[in-house]
Amino acid sequence: MRNVQTVAANTFREAVRDRVLYNLVFFALLMMGAAILVGQISIGIEQNVIVSLGLSAISVIGIFIAVFLGVALISREMEKRTLYALLAKPVKRWEFLLGKFFGLVMTLTVNTAAMAAGLYIALWTVKHPLLKSDAYILVAVYLILLKLALIVALALLFSCFTTPFLAILFTAGIYVAGLFAADLRTIHGVDLDPGALRLMRGISYLLPNFQNFDVMSAVVHGRGVPGTIVWHATVYAILYIAIVLTGAAVVFSRRNLK
């Protein structure tokens, strides 16, 4: 695992030096603006607006980074041929792949944690003291992070066998489809062939169910999130990521480099 660690640390360093964390400035400005505006126009729903806006921004910014940097993790290395010298070292290809994955997840963790801190600061400016129930925001942030890790794994898989452009399209497509995975399972009353319905249901189980990670509406209204939902989402994400990364490793281990 030391090789994985070394590659991960360098991937994190790359993200920092390529100024990926500069998005935090945008987030900070958004939160400051929201806090000022909310203080002036809304009465009694400051918390809802700030938490809703903050969690949505954390999710959207994170998805952009996960998709675009996730695809670039491998494709940029292949295009620039920076991995030639590295793969001639005693490093297995799956170790390299796993290192790249954990490096970007590490970047997203730091980024998401910083944004969560910004969200709490914005919340504190419109409402203090903070309440115990506000801690549920952290649960929502944790689940967003799990979702981002899953997106990174998908982006890595696609970038192992197709062009960066198609890999971005596939990852974004699977993400959007995954948002409706649960709905596909419960379609009733639609005039569809039973065979087509079965196929749709089968596909819905293959797709990653991103609704598992969405607890925003409960958290925005200050309601708690049951522990079972968190455990279920955690186990689901770990298993799904493991399967996707195994597939990516199999493809990448036989890939001819240019």
Add this chain to the structure above:
Amino acid sequence: MPQGAIEIEHLSKEYPYGFLSLKKKKSLEDLTMRVEDGEVFGFLGPNGAGKSTTIKLLMRLIFPTAGTARILGKSIDDVSMHGSIGYLPEQPYFYDYLTAHELLDYFARFHRLTASDRAGRVQAMLKKVGLDTAKKIQLRKYSKGMLQRVGLAQAILHDPQVVVLDEPMSGLDPLGRREVRDIILGLKRDGRTVLFSTHVLSDAEMLCDRVGVIVGGKLRGIGAPGELMDMKAQGMEILFELSGAAGNLPLLEKATRTGERYRVQLPETELYAALDALKAAGARILSVTQIKPTLEEYFMHLVENDRAQASAVEVSGK
């Protein structure tokens, strides 16, 4: 037979191309060769001949269509073998957000060196390739020649047994090339095996114990530079001075003249008769040498043969 440092057996590589990748282009065809332990081996060939393909196959960057290879007795599938080899890619490109020091330190970590060993090796390598003063500059600000030096440093950083260099002289000025030559000779002195590909034939002649010439994906010749050329050696050259009237010496019709000096090439069987004739005409013989083609001539001969064969196949195909 003792184990060679690099043993290649029937290695072939085909690339699919065209609609649905149905057509195949042979990039390397049935390559079998050995590089002996401790020798400097030059891999020569024109662009697209299969030199880089062979090296990439050895480094497991691409996978063979057929055949096998071993380095230091281990299959190239065995990743642990990479701990004993160093590799410089062609036109190397490294993480440009790192400094040379950071890059070498990063690569050194994969070789399980202790922190103090790592620091010592990195510093020594930077000094060896002349980048000691530029070690804190990000690689994005490096010239092509400087990147080549970093590439060389990372290849020999862990003191490998076998060093594989793909066009190590590329992009270097005469001073840089001299330094690379010295490094290769230093590796040889230390008993390391070096396989390098090059276009610069004089470098190969100067450095290599043996060379292999690859053209059109096939190995066309292998041996010591001297041996390869001896096989093709033919004819003699006489250099002589002749002043005043030369009479009607028939030899002069074939000679090239510079002032009073003449140079003539002729078959070995006619040498003594020619010398007698020159002596009788009062010529002063300056030198008699065997005509040995240079490595470049030998190389060009193989390349032209290959092109002639390819066009013959094309014509008969039509």
